[in-house]
Amino acid sequence: MTVLTASNNDLQxxxxxxxxxxxxxxxxxxxxxxxxxxxxxxxxxxxxxRPNMLFVWLDIEDDSEVCGxxxxxxxPTLVVFRGDLLVHFGVSLPQQGAVxxxxxxxxxxxxxxxxxxxxxxxxxxxxxxxTSRA
Numbered sequence: 018m019t020v021l022t023a024s025n026n027d028l029q030x031x032x033x034x035x036x037x038x039x040x041x042x043x044x045x046x047x048x049x050x051x052x053x054x055x056x057x058x059x060x061x062x063x064x065x066x067r068p069n070m071l072f073v074w075l076d077i078e079d080d081s082e083v084c085g086x087x088x089x090x091x092x093p094t095l096v097v098f099r100g101d102l103l104v105h106f107g108v109s110l111p112q113q114g115a116v117x118x119x120x121x122x123x124x125x126x127x128x129x130x131x132x133x134x135x136x137x138x139x140x141x142x143x144x145x146x147x148t149s150r151a
Contacts (some may be wrong), residue, residue: 020044020057020064020072023080031073032148035141036100038071040124043096043140045077045084050092052111059113060093063120070124085143086136097123101141106133 021027035041044060046053051067057074065073077084087096090108097105104126109116 020074020106021063021074022074023083028082028083028144032144034071035144038069038098038123040070040093040120041068041073041098041100042070042120043073043075043098043143045075045087045094045096048076053092056093056111059111062113065118066117067120070120076142079091082135083140083143083147085139087134087140088136093149095119096121096137096140098141099124099126102129103133104120104128105142106130106137 023031028098042064044053044056048055060072064070075084077087077089093109093111094108095105095109095116096103105119105123109119123140
């Protein structure tokens, strides 16, 4: 599976796959961001090398219904879940090696980060709600 987006077809796949994957990695980006555009290919390669994980690409403006009120400081911002357990929320260097190592480390983390904004922690629930309305 490659990187999924919030298009109607992918959103349903995201919702049904969320709990079936070891780890869910969401990249929060923006269409106007040159860094994000350059990072997209590396993100795709990272996803292809980790088929047991779910990789999602969300544009914080175009996909605002999914992102809700998530506020990011810079791009790309990564959100990583193990099921509905949030294990990471933060800006990442847009470098394939650094992101791959971070994801591999987070894939086994068992503790949630409590300081993340509510909008970030509720991302899995928002995806489920959006797909149940369709």
